[in-house]
Amino acid sequence: MSPPAGPVSPSPAGAGSLPPPRRRRRLLPVAVLATVLLLALAGAAVVIRPGPVAGWLGDEAAAPAASARAPEPDPSPVLAGPDANAPQPTPAGVRAALEPLVGAAALGSRVNVSVVDVATGQSLYAKGGDDGTVPASVTKLATAVAVLEARGPGYRIPTRAVAGATPGEVVLVGGGDPTLAVGGDGFYPNAARLDTLTKQVKQALGGTTPTKVIVDSSLFPGPVHGPGWDDDIPTGGYGAAITALMTDGARRDPAAARKTFDDSHGAAERYAQPDLAAGRSFARLLGLGGDAEVTKGPAPAAGGAAATGAPAPGTELGKVESLPMIRLVDIMISDSDNVIAEALARQVALARNQPASFAGGAAAMDAVIGELGLPAGEISLADASGLSRNNRISPSLLTDLIALAGKGDHPELGAIFGGLPVAAWSGTLDGRYQANATAAGAGVVRAKTGTLTGVHAIAGLVTTAEGRLLTFAVLTDRAPAGDADVTRQALDRIAGALAGCGCR
Known part of the structure; x- marks a missing residue:
């Protein structure tokens, strides 16, 4: 497991604008x-x-x-x-x-x-x-x-899974969608989901059993933290390591982050290595178990020779897409x-x-x-x-x-x-x-x-x-x-x- 990002800072000093308190946020018409x-x-x-x-x-x-919020009546226009x-x-x-x-x-x-x-x-x-x-x-x-x-x-950011170099290997390729969820309880409503991608992969593999997950997050070359950030940004819960693959904005516990959004002003404990954390969640969904090794590596180019009954290396096994850019x-x-x-x-x-x-x-x-x-x-x-x-x-x-x-x-x-x-x-x-x-x-x-x-x-x-x-x-x-x-x-x-x- 990746080490935790550290304790959430009690002070928003380096947080940029504090997000709105979701519980109090009224619904605009x-x-x-x-x-x-x-x-x-x-x-x-x-x-x-x-x-x-x-x-x-x-x-x-x-x-x-x-959302767990109770339905609210439509308000009158205010603008x-x-x-x-x-x-x-x-x-x-x-x-x-x-x-x-x-x-x-x-x-x-x-x-x-x-x-x-x-x-x-x-x-x-x-x-x-x-x-x-x-x-x-x-x-x-x-x-x-x-x-x-x-x-x-209307542009949507893709997250793909492709066949690895050997039968059973699945490469999870990050396209840069920060809202990708593991399942239906993600932080961002209606986000693309890894469990949806998992179903596509299993169907595409046919009789081939998944054996390993490799994470390709090379689309973002790094560094993962920005220049000029205050020292507490990486550990204070308002920022995160920026990688091409992550789930729920790198939040370790998206359900808890939703519940505490008001009191924390949006701060939440984040993964230090969001791409590997997403890969481990994907491996669990594929049935590889919680202790399955997940490594980083490049996706193979398409067009290689296929083993008997297995997709050829680089073959796309599934794809999910983010909410539209708007x-x-x-x-x-x-x-x-x-x-x-x-x-x-x-x-x-x-x-x-x-x-x-x-x-x-x-x-x-x-x-x-x-x-x-x-x-x-x-x-x-x-x-x-x-x-x-x-x-x-x-x-x-x-x-x-x-x-x-x-x-x-x-x-x-x-x-x-x-x-x-x-x-x-x-x-x-x-x-x-x-x-x-x-x-x-x-x-x-x-x-x-x-x-x-x-x-x-x-x-x-x-x-x-x-x-x-x-x-x-x-x-x-x-x-x-x-x-x-x-x-x-x-x-x-x-x-x-x-x-x-x-x-x-």
Whole structure:
């Protein structure tokens, strides 16, 4: 057995954005989750997300989520729609509303901000708007855009089993699906499953008895931990060793992780060698027993000679596929799932013929950002989750990225909005925007948050009191040590001020 990853850290200091508490997370209306708010160009209001959404989602769209939660009644919509005829805020008005808040001591010595009108693309406020800043988990917005552009919303990540070099050997080939489950009690609802793959393998082998499992996780060359990660990330339960084969995001006990999600803020004990752990689970399902030796090795090339009655080496014995990319992106953003984020960056790398590593993923993401016409010089990545303190993203790049995804010119990018938390309603914003100073943002701020020790960020959309839709990003990476809630409240006052004013 692989040694445990170590005790779960009691502190989320290096965790990036804390995931939403699942027990409290309310269900958004299907119309909001499946289509979200996307903006047309100047003169238009809100449009339904363009593109073949049903085809992207696949058959699972109607399948019930595997959850122990009792059914909840359908809630009323909470997102305020922008008014196509709403007056546009003026730069002077936005400056008057924000300047007193941006200088709050709780935000620290460097606070970089960008506010843009989505319909016109006009910058309404910028303070260090083009300056690279440590983004923490708002990095996942760039990851989402890059993978949706590179792979497309309907792409599914395969996990395959092929015949080994000798009869009875089965090679489990990882394709990079971090949500793969062992069986029906996996962490991620409706994920691909090893027990399904096992049935295919047994049928394909016919009369040949499985004798050994070999794991091929070579698609991701390593290293398995990211540059710039805090020392507690590999053992603290918020990150994991990133390998091309894993089950349940490398969680050792996915059922327990679901039950403790609220109290642990999503932290869970992870396997130190997720690929070998997945191989051992597969071996047990094949009937090889718990003490069966599982080793790493390459899958043989197809086309070799077959032994009598056995499949030829390299012959595919079975394949399962992940949820479509549009759903993986939604989970990554809504749960701020760091492991999924790193796996998706490697899909960008593969699509752009780069090594599926931290460096290759970062380079490929930078390239895709440039291909989309965004200022690639304002983003420099070391990882895709935001756990790395080496990442730099400018606030203006984030607002440009959000506006681009909302225009409709690239319908595949609209999936980034489905998982964005809603103020005082869901995800990391569930318990926020409820105080008098920020209450105007309740239901009209939809944003991704980011947190590392000394780093706080928020980026998303807000509808003003007069119905104008703006995109905003506020990043501070020199926040004072102490009560992080005070810093978050200072961030929330900025978005709340935009929501509460006409700013003219």
